[in-house]
Amino acid sequence: MNPTRPLQQHEEIAAWLRDAIGTREFSPGDPLPSEAELCRRFNSSRGPVRQAMATLRSEGLISSGRGRRSTVLETTPTETFEATISATTAFQRLGAIPGQETRWVARRPAPADVAAALGVAEGGPIVSVHRLRLADAVPVLVERQNYPLEIGRHLLDFDPDAGSVHRRLLDAGVDYDNLARSFDAIPADADDAELLDIAPGTPLLRLTLRAFTRAGEPVEFSDYRYRSDLVTLGVNTVRGNPSPLWMEIRR
Template structure:
């Protein structure tokens, strides 16, 4: 069983206050002294919680003053691999999913290239609508070489995290690369997300690899731009694993 550290509890409380509109962009956070009293915690613990929210892009740095709310949308760190379920739980959001289909099929040339398998090789593909607190948030298209995806054919994909299930089955998931851009909602996605066709979506295309560098997944996730944003933290004179590429 996962033990929640007190700083995570404090951070979850502040995230919830921001998400529910109790704290809006521009508002100062409660003072360190107030948070210490509320949670009966040490000042260092409160500062750890605030540092976590700052790293997520939700609040300002403060710089000698009380930090202020910058954004109300959940953020996902580039350091996370790709568990939507875990991201939601960390943000105090109840994740959900509505599977549209799971199928075994031959890979077309484009998908085969992404997975580095022969054209026509068998893959397992999953198409799901992902929910945040019961509301539509993201369209998820997942594709796996059959060697790995076979674990999903007997798995209830409405029951929870595919990522966690694959790990539980002993699948080696080590690294991931992501390409992020914006696309208009196609008719099928628009209907599921309950937005007009052509509405802007944040698209995240991901390739995941085993420790040995074998491609294990190619996915195409499309988020409502009102539901998510991405953050990356950079340090001067230190390389950052983020690239801008032309389409």
């Protein structure tokens, strides 16, 4: 979405509905207003109203509504683009107070896997951040973030206990354009276990994030390990829409 151009009518209607769902003006299970009501409210023809509903369906917010009023789905996404890159923002949007204990921020030689993902030479300089994250003072997530030096240098004079690393990078003009997140399950190692106050070997939900600029250059390669008993991730899909998930099978 280009922030400099005015919203089209269907975008305005979609934004209004998204807000009304986000603030629970319309709660899960509630029917949305009828097409006719939305047309009146926005002084709109049916086209933009239908298009706004299609957008909300593709986002997993409302049911398909074939022959019925669409209703708000039970579990609805709360993540803005910024919340996808920032646990601070994600926790805040869920009403939890974000906290952190920084283990270290380091300029260091890139290990092979990180070098490959960031497109830098193995052993070349990167900046890494290793933090325990808390939600309402409960340890829920171990973060290991890695950046190419020209991006990570913005973090070397920043106190990561003071706030969001990603806010700092966005403010420095880093071009987070698109990202891929993948999920797997791994056993907690001794370090994870101590930080998260669980037994070593406990399964953790790992989210691996790769972020890119609009030109496709790597910005970040990070490893997020969630206490799976405390944090759930999910996705809604509505008939007629492709699923936003991809799957890979190793062979």
